Amino acid sequence: MTDLLYSEEEEALRAAVRDLLTDHCDAAGVIARSESDAPHDMELWKLLADGMGLAGLLVPEDRGGQGASHREAAVVLEELGRAVAPVPYLTSAVVATEALLACDDSAELLARLASGRTIGALAVALHLAPGAAFPAVRLEDGVLHGELTGIADASAADVLLVPADDGGLYAVERDAVTVVPQVSLDLTRPVARVRFEGAAGRRLGDAEPAARRALLSAAGLLASEQLGLADWSLTETVRYLKERKQFNRPVGGFQALKHRLAQLWLEVAGLRAAARGAADALATGEDVDVAVAVAQAYAAPVAVRAAEEALQLHGGIGMTWEHPVHLCLKRAKADSLAYGTAGAHRGALAELVDLQAP
Amino acid sequence: MIDAMELRSRTQELLATHPPATTDRLDFLGARFDAGLAWVHYPEGLGGLGAPRSLQAVVDAELEAVGAPDNDPRRIGIGLGMAAPTILGFGTEEQKRRYLRPLWTGEEVWCQLFSEPGAGSDLAALGTRAVRDGEEWVVNGQKVWTSSAHLARWAILIARTDPDVPKHRGITYFICDMTDPGVEVRPLRQITGEAEFNEVFLTDVRIPDSRRLGGIGDGWRVAQTTLMNERVSIGGMRLPREGGMIGPVAKTWRERPELRTHDLHQRLLKLWVEAEVARLTGERLRQQLVAGQPGYEGSGMKLSFARLNQEISGLEVELLGEEGLLYDDWTMRRPELVDFTGRDAGYRYLRSKGNSIEGGTSEVLLNIVAERVLGLPAEPRTDKDVAWKDLAR
Secondary structure: OOOOOOOHHHHHHHHHHHHHHHHHOOHHHHHHHHOOOOOOOHHHHHHHHHHOOHHHOOOOHHHOOOOOOHHHHHHHHHHHHHHOOOOOHHHHHHHHHHHHHOOOOOHHHHHHHHHOOOOEEEOOOOOOOOOOOOOOEEEEOOEEEEEEEEEEOHHHOOEEEEEEOOOEEEEEEHHHOEEEEOOOOOOOOOEEEEEEEEEEOEEEEEHHHHHHHHHHHHHHHHHHHHHHHHHHHHHHHHHHHHHOEEOOEEHHHOHHHHHHHHHHHHHHHHHHHHHHHHHHHHHHOOOHHHHHHHHHHHHHHHHHHHHHHHHHHHHHHHHOOOOOHHHHHHHHHHHOOOOOOHHHHHHHHHHHOOOOOO | OOOHHHHHHHHHHHHHHOOOOOOOHHHHHHHHHHOOOOOOOOOEOOOEOOOOHHHHHHHHHHHHHOOOOOOOOOOOHHHHHHHHHHHHHHOOHHHHHHHHHHHHHOOOOEEEEOOEOOEOOOHHHOOOEEEEEOOEEEEEEEEEEEEOOOOOOEEEEEEEOOOOOEHHHOEEEEEEEOOOOOEEEEEEOOOOOOOOEEEEEEEEEEEEHHHEEOOOOOHHHHHHHHHHHHHHHHHOOOOOOOOOOHHHHHHHHHHOHHHOOHHHHHHHHHHHHHHHHHHHHHHHHHHHHHOOOOOOHHHHHHHHHHHHHHHHHHHHHHHOHHHHHOOOOOOOOOOOOOOOOOOOHHHHHHHHHHHHOOOOOHHHHHHHHHHHHOOOOOOOOOOOOOEHHHOOO
C-alpha cells in the first residue's frame, strides 16, 4: 500500500533543510543573484551537498551515496521549491544521478556526483517528457560535434551527460565544450546552449534507457518541488491577507477571497497526496508510470495557479521585482514545461490506463 | 488492553455459541452486540469492549470470512453514523441501554429531524418549537430532507425551547418517537423523479423529558457531534482506483469507441486525473487518522467529491450522444437505499446536483476551510447577540 505520509525521519530532514534555507537562502539574496554572472548559489550547494550529504540520497551506500530513497529526495525538493533555491539539486542529484545509475560504466562519476563535489547535467532539453525523442550530437572520429539547447543548469555543471548519434551516453567535461547561457524565464534554473566542437567524451552506456529513467524520476519528484512552490504561495498569501487592511478590515475577511484561498488549499492538499504517491511509487518501484503521470498531470496547473493567485491577491506589491512572488511564478511556469507538460502526461495516461484517443 | 488476538478468539467464541447458519439473523446480531463485538471501541455493555477503533476490522474480517450476517449498515446509516455517537456522548445510562442495541442490530431505524424549510445552511435559526408541559414537551413545526422517515422508529430532533435568547442558546436536543400520532411523514419528490427524502410535519407531538439528550438549551452543542460525524461519513468512503463516479464513464469509453471525440477525450483524462487525486487525498487522510495525526483534509473531501461527481456525470451524459437524451424512469418511488452511481447517466447527473447542497453546502464548507484551516477572519455576524424571535425572516 502506498505510504502517503511523511515519516518522523522525513520530517526531521525537512526541518533541517528548512533551517538551513532560512539562514542561507533569503528571497532578497535570490533576487539579487538572479541577475548576476553567477546565478547559482554555490555556497548553499556546498552546505546542502557537503554539509548535509543530500546530493547522494538516491545513490546506494556501497556506491558512495546515502542509500536513501525518492521519498527523502522529494522532501528536500519541497523545501528547495518553497525557497526557489538556485541550486542544481533536481538536475544533478536527481536527473544526472539517475542517468548514471542506469549506466554500467559510471561508478567513479556516480560517486563524485553523490558527494556533491562534482555537478552533473543531463544534456536533454528541460521540456522533454520521459519517453520522448531527444536530440543527439554527432560522434565523428571518437569526438562529439553539434549543439544542444534548453539544457537546465548547464552553466553550473562540471560534467555533461550527452546523448550521441551512436545511441550512447557520453560523459563530457565542462572545459571541453562551450556553454552559452540563454536568457531564461526562470532565472533560478537557467537553461543554456551547449556547443560541441570536437569534444572528447567517455561512453557510459546507452542513452535511451538512461534518459528514460532520469526523466521519469525527475517528473515524479518535480511534483514535490511544485508542491513546495504551491504551499509557499498559499501560506504566504494567507499570512499577508490577514495583515493587509483595506476598507477598515483585513482583506482576508472578504468572502470572495476566502473562497479562492480555500479552493486553492483543496488543490494543494490534492497535490500533496499526488506528490507523495509519486515519490513512494518511485521508491518502491510499484505502479511508477501511472503514479508519476497522475502527479505531473495534476501538479503543474496547481502550482501555476497558486503562484498566479498569490500575485493577484497581493495586489500591486505582487507585481514588483522586489517581492518574491515572481520568483515563484517564473519557477512554477517553467516547471509546467519541465519533463513534459500536464497535457503530455495526460497523453501518457491515456495509454497507461486504457482510455484511448478517438 | 484488548488486542487483535483476544478479539479473534472472542469472535470465534461467538460463532461457536451462535452458529450463523442455524441462528436467527437478529438473534445473532443481538448476541454479537452483547459480546462487545458490534463496535469494539464502544464501552463494555454497550456493544463494545473499549478497544481501539482500528481493531474493528479484525472482527469484521473474521465474521465476513464465514459469511455471518451483518446489520446492513447502509440501511441504518443515520442511526449508526449520527444518532449513536450522539447518544453515546450525551445520553444518560438508561438512554444508552435502551436505544443503542436495537439501533445497532437494525431492529429500530433512525432518522434525523434537523433541517427546516427556513433553516438550511443557517440551521441554528430553526423554528420548530418545543414547549414544556409538566414532564413532557409539546412539539410543533416542520422538518425537511429527512431520509428514512417513513421507515424510522425514532428520530433525533432539535427544537427551539427558548425563543428569547440568541439562536444558538435556545435549542434542545430530543429523541422523537416517529409513531406518535402527531408525526406526519410526506414523501418529497426530487428532480430525479424519486422521493429519497421526506417532509415531516410535527403537530402537538408529545415527548417525555426522559427523551431529552443533553441539557435544556444545550442542543446546539450536542448537534455538533451529530454533524461532525455526518461530514466524516459523507466524505470518508474508501475507494479503489476508478471506484467512484469516474468508473461508469471510463467503462463506457472503453467499450464504445464510436462515442469518442477529441474534446471528450481531453476532458475525460483531466477528470480521471482529478478523481484519482481526490482518491489519493482521501487515502492520505485515512492514513493520517490511523497514525493519530490530525488531518484537515477531511473538510475538503466532500467539496472535491461534490464537484467531481457533478462534472463527471455531466460529461457522461454528453458522451452518450443520442442516448444522453433519454432517462431510465421518472416514476415516483421511495428507495430504501441511495446509490449515487446506481441507475443511468441522467440519474447520476441529476442526483449529484445534491452533493454540493446536502450535509453542508459547498459555499459553507469553503467558509469553514477558510476560517478553521487557514485561520482567515470569520464572516461578520449580525445574529450573535439577537434573540431568536427578533431575527430577520
